[in-house]
Amino acid sequence: MIAIPYLTALSTYFSYGLLFAFGQLRDFFRKIVDWWRASTLDGYAPICLGLEDFYIRRLYLRIQDCFGRPISSAPDAWFDVVERYSNDNNKTLKRTTKTSKCLNLGSYNYLGFAAADEYCTPRAIESLKKFAASTCSTRVDGGTTMLHTDLEECVARFVGKPAAVVFGMGYVTNSAILPILMGKGGLIISDSLNHNSIVNGARGSGATIRVFQHNTPSHLETVLREQIAEGQPRTHRPWKKIMVIVEGIYSMEGELCKLPEIVSICKKYKAYVYLDEAHSIGAVGKSGRGVCELLGVDTADVDVMMGTFTKSFGSCGGYIAGSKELVQYLKYTCPAHLYGTAISPPGAQQIISSIKVILGEDGSNRGAQKLARIRENSNFFRSELQKMGFEVLGDNDSPVMPIMLYNPAKIPAFSRECLRQKVAVVTVAFPATPLLLARARICISAAHTKEDLVKALEVCLSVCLGLPVIFLLKSPFFIHMFCF
């Protein structure tokens, strides 16, 4: 858990309070102005309501330029960010034709497959020629090509499960699978920081949802014991089945899941394990097989393995790997399989080729190099950041590293200043994180060279020295600098 310093919490609350107060003030005057005009609603209730809308209009729009920056090249180690300007205080942004070449610390391009690749891209284009860009049909109808069956075999083999089924989108994979596996009378125990797709999937399932403290196996055990003893709410009947849902690498925390402990607890209490490897598959482990390989967990102990292809593999879609029966059942009744367009053939080919590269089946050792590089890069960058005194979350080996910013004012300051110095970082604020815990997130790629990382570190430091950043005060580095 993130322990937010008292003073920081206070100043953050104050900042948000101020923003809120000014927002309300502006809304108040807007209302007065609108009062003179005729209402445009004409008997309809306003379409956007409440705090959510207020947040967008009065808080998000102020720093809109830090998000959704268009790029005009592939999201490789360096990319071209399109410059934008605004004539109305950030309310709308206009694109220019000017671009600036920036170091990319934002994309999930863990293995560097995002750009055109010497092995994958020609094959993707070949399959485009053979199978076209889309099948225009669902998998059960006319959307299953040879590529799709190959891909499923390939994924199952790579993940280490008997069978797999692929879907056209990672988000849909979670949100359409969970309702099939769990239903009324079932219990889903979910990590408190699970991704929104899991949350929506769990909600859609109709099962009871309980949350355990983020990555805390002991609390998971407490919850499991309590729930098994209590049974279903009101009726106290025993639960039909219990599923524990965790992620391999938490995308906003950069933490590795404590999988061995969690799996042993689930085994003890006969709960099923659902592992979402969206960020970890391909990125960690000796041969890129994800957290199971990294942490030494037998894949047979994980009942449902889910992952996406949008990150390490540089493609689109998601998969579920599990027993043959599970996959067969999903193929029979899962809505994403029955109603969703099949994954695009070039996308499928990209996944097959990138897996081949990772496993060294392309006849080179590029895959192994990539894996070694990302591990090296991540550990180097993390340790350097920590040395500088940044509050960095996450575990070693994880390519995701958030730097805590907390105060809302630091979000645009950090992002804009980094961009000015040609480093593109991602800043994350509410609703993707809790309100108080805004952060900058850095995703390291195997495509980064050492010089790139050194430059990034220099920029991060200079930006932070320019900002009145409280979190630097504790740093030995900072004290060191003052001593000289």
Next chain:
Amino acid sequence: MQPAPLFCYFPAVLGTKREEGGIQIEVPRRRVLVPCQELAAAAALSSNCFRRYCLSESGRAELGKRDTYTNRKLGKGFSTMASYGLNMLNSTVNWVTQALDAPSARAVVFGVHIGGHYFVEGLLLVVILFLLSQKSYKPPKRPLSKKEIDELCDDWVPEPLIPSITKEMQYQPPVLESAAGPHVVINGKEVVNFATADYLGLVGHEKVQESCTAALEKYGVGSCGPRGFYGTIDLLPLDVHLDCESRISKFLGTPDSILYSYGLSTMFSAIPCFAKKGDVIVVDEGVHWGIQNGLHLSRSTIVYFKHNDMKSLHDTLENITADNKRAKKLRRYIVVESVYQNSGQIAPLDEIIKLKEKYRFRVFLDESNSFGVLGQSGRGLTEYCGVPVEKIDIITAAMGHALATEGGFCTGSTRVVDHQRLSSSGYVFSASLPPYLATAAITAIDMIEENPDLIKKLKRNISLLLKGLSNVEGLTLTSSPESPIVFLKLEQSTGSTKGDMEVLEEIAERALKEDSVFMVTSKRSILDKCRLPVGIRLFVSAGHTEADLTKASECLKRVSALVLKHRD
């Protein structure tokens, strides 16, 4: 004048006198004749006074003489029973009175006369206080001990993760060995393809392929990030996300649009953005699962109306607005599909708009199967029904049909679109659409604008196929005449969806195997709440030749006759 009850007079009785028909009582300023029965009743009620003016047999009141009235006869009307009862009552009263008149009860404390009732009340108070001071009764709380929980955990047996696999679950779809155009290769054999919603025959079209190849070479396959975090790719001359969005708006004539990376997620992300708990959504019962899921996630009040039935819609709207006084303050929506995936019917948009305006509802329209198909220039149902596009508040569509690419979009006013950029979960929390698919969409829209013949050809093909299928034995057409989804259901249902499905599956399978015509049944997930009959679906494409269409209708006629006859 009715005499007042006797006991009213007792404190002031001066004398009594026996008269005929009762006893005459002398009270200050008047005399009253009281019937004997009433006297007895008064005696019972007002024992204290009665004791003081004890009545003798002669009827004279003897003041001050303490005597009990015994069972001597009081009058002729009294029965022995009554007098006996009275007697008992009186003796009890006397006993109590004596007890209360004891010197202790007659004490005067600080000028207050402590009567007998104070004593009793005091006693009661003590009892109440005593009871209150006692602990209230609660069942003893005994939490489960560690051992007991351990036992419960050991005893608990979960259900298997999935039910056991039955035969129908082992369905294997045919595997395509070529692009999903109007003709595909399955098992090494070329077949006519009616299973792909490639309405305009753009799958594998040269121009689309070219733009895709260029994009793949430049940008690779994936975008490796959500739209918010460097997943927005764009630069002239290769137009990607932002230009795709403006291209769609320009084509439809809407102010703005937003791209989603998957068709299925478009609806179920867009609906929860604008409808929350408490809002009212009126929806057709035949909508597809993507919409159903969106409705579920929105947690709004959902009211279904009969499939494509405007009277039912009218009644539903009337009921909602009439019943609910708060209805005006809630956000209200009508959700419809333009061409229903589950039945092939076209929604009568002009009537829906009339109703919408009358009852002040907003309209969500899913144009997945009509975009690029309906209307003179393929602008969808609004053009087909002659409704200005501004009247529809939110339009969504999947691009995996006529546009022959993937993903989806939502279009509407700037406010509607901008709101989704931060609130729509499928947009915020998902990687963006691969760049080459976005360029494919732009190229496809360009082609629709440049070649209006494509739509004309599609329309001709649809009518040709419908003509051929007008009298298929055992099957009835349910789809609308201009719908690109030709939907046939069984004339006589077997009684269950599963049974129907088996028959239809057999027809489709034999059509593929024997006649090389690839058509599909409408499959249902267990999560799908749609209860419309299942059927065979044929997706007509502009790429089909006349021979293909004749072949399909001939084949369907032959096979369905064979299968259904065999069934009978």
